[in-house]
Amino acid sequence: MIVWSRNVKLTWKDFTGKVPEHAEHDAFTVYNIKVKTAPKADSAYITLFAWFDKKASWVKKGKNTDYLLSHEQFHFNIAEWFARKTRANLKSEKFTAKNINKRLGEIVNANHAEMEKTRANYDLETNHSQVKVKQDEWEKKITAQIELLKVVSDTLVKIKLQ
DSSP: EHHHHHHHHOOOGGGOOOOOOOOOOOOEEEEEEEEEEEESSSEEEEEEEEEEEETEEEEOTTOOOOHHHHHHHHHHHHHHHHHHHHHHHHHHHHHOTTHHHHHHHHHHHHHHHHHHHHHHHHHHTTTTTOHHHHHHHHHHHHHHHHHHHHGGGEEEEEOOOO
């Protein structure tokens, strides 16, 4: 597992998964957002971060170009964008001891669904990196969203319960 960091970029050595026999694409990136909670008496500490699954991510032999790696990196960056968006949503929410588990789940699930829709649109519009103009547009968009949400770059969110 690799936790997203501005200073750590994926390399093809990170793609250690087995290529499926009838794989349609040249590479595949598996990523998600991990959420851990630590409730206290009057507050909750939520750790939320984007991570990359090395064992499930793969690349076909001979297809490991820098250009394709950049496309895959931006898949991972989408996860960070939505991790930050989720943190921002959590910080703006009012939680009570009674509703925190339910509301936390709803917020995380809603952001996850939006992340998946964004991922699908990214691949659709770029045709899995083949449309360079769209790839460039998406890279700028994803980078801008991460930068816009830099105030929630810390993976730990402390929530005061009402």
